Amino acid sequence: MPLRFTLRQLEYLVAVGEMGSIALAAERLSVSSPSISAAISQLEDEFGLQLFVRKHAHGLSPTQAGRQFLLQAKKTLAEADALNGLARDIAGKVQGPLAVGCLLTFAQIIVPPLRRRFEQAYPDVRVTQCELHQDDIFDKLRRAEIDVALSYDLDIPPDLDFIPLRSLPPYAMVHETHPLAHLPAVSVEELKDHPMILLDLPHSADYFLSFFRQLNVKPRIAERTRDMAVLRSLVANGFGYSIANIRPHSEMSPDGRPLKFIPLTGAVRPMKMGLLLARGAQSAKTVNAFVSHCRELLAAWNYPGQSLGQG
Helix, strand or coil: CCCCCCHHHHHHHHHHHHHCCHHHHHHHHCCCHHHHHHHHHHHHHHHCCCCEEEECCCEEEECHHHHHHHHHHHHHHHHHHHHHHHHHHHHCCCCEEEEEEEEHHHHHHHHHHHHHHHHHHCCCEEEEEEEECHHHHHHHHHCCCCCEEEEECCCCCCCEEEEEEEEECCEEEEECCCCCCCCCCEEHHHHCCCEEEEECCCCHHHHHHHHHHCCCCCCEEEEEECCHHHHHHHHHCCCCEEEECCCCCCCECCCCCEEEEEEEECCCCCEEEEEEEECCHHHCHHHHHHHHHHHHHHHCCCCCCCCCCCC
């Protein structure tokens, strides 16, 4: 029996299933909406099945048959990627696509310079990147939607591999007139009675709050945010201090106000920044090259006095 579908059609099918809309799927894949609509119609005609229910106000929803097709389509696309990877490894060349995930807290500081240097060293690799929360990173690695991710050693599940690259100790961030701004270092005990701006991200928030639990005290949480830029602006405008592990190259907030970064002392464990991979993924030549590249560049990084990739 001749092949009744193409991998491109399956890619469009999966995009529509995940996005719930032809227009959003078209935007994600950088193709026209009519192309995706035609591909879905062709699949439905070929197999004599309705794969989606069209809802004018809410986009498209997969039918029962559509849900089963989506599961199998994802498996087929993953197998096709595996064949491509095998061919690249046999050819002994670092090439092809590489999907990189990154934790939101340091996506702006880490990924662009890493990616630029890697693409310069390996021009036949096409890198795509996405910024994610920790749980999303776990899910996308398991579904093979990303090949590797830069993250912290926070609650790493046993089915994923973590390669540590850099230890990042915590620091307190305060505005320039904060009562503790003059100190060369500060303890959790000294911070606990001051208003706190909590970086309220999954896993990260629990890490910061663990410093206070060790002392059997509660921080005075005045604000919560999931955005590092918003956090820095809130701190710089006097709404409270915050705690973080990665700091920007500039000591100014996004709205141009000065910040102070003070090392945190006491029993506060550093976070390890590293690479997360699905079990066995490092055997792929392109992934292994990226791991080696990250190790080399981060080992030479004069943090925090130098931007990554300088020198």
